[in-house]
Amino acid sequence: QLQASGGGLVQTGGSLRISCAASGQTFDNYIAGWFRQTPGKEREFVAAISKTGLSTHYGNSVKGRFTISRDNAENTVFLQMNSLKREDTAVYFCAASRANLYGSNMYRAPYNYWGQGTLVTVSS
Secondary structure (H helix, E strand, O other), X not given: OEEEEOOOEEEOOOOEEEEEEXXXXXXXXXXXXXXXXXXXXXXXXXXXXXXXXXXXXXXXXXXXXXXXEEEHHHOEEEEEEOOOOHHHOEEEEEEEEOOOOOXXXXXXXXXXXXXXXXXXXXXX
C-alpha cells in the first residue's frame, strides 16, 4: 500500500516536498515512480528511482527542477520540487514496480501499485 502526502498550495517559484510511504512490502524490492495528472489530460511521468536509489530518471518537463529520492529504511520515497510553475499544478501519484530496470528504462516499467494521489497547486 502506498500513501502520498505533502501536497498543498505554493506560489510560483516556490518549493514543495511530497512523500510516499509504503507499507506491507519490503520497499527496496521496488522501483518507485511519481506521475501526475490534471483533468482532461493524460497521466504524465514525472520521475523514477531504482530500488537502491542509485539510478534516477526524470520527465523532460521537470528535469533540473525536481529531485526524487528514497529512504528504504523508512519505506518512503520523496519528490523535492523546486522552481515550481503553474503548469506543475496536478494530482501527484506515487507508484511502485518490481521490475529490474534502471535509468530511462524505468519510464516504461509496469507500475502495478499506486497511491491515492496528493494535490499540488501552484499559484501566481
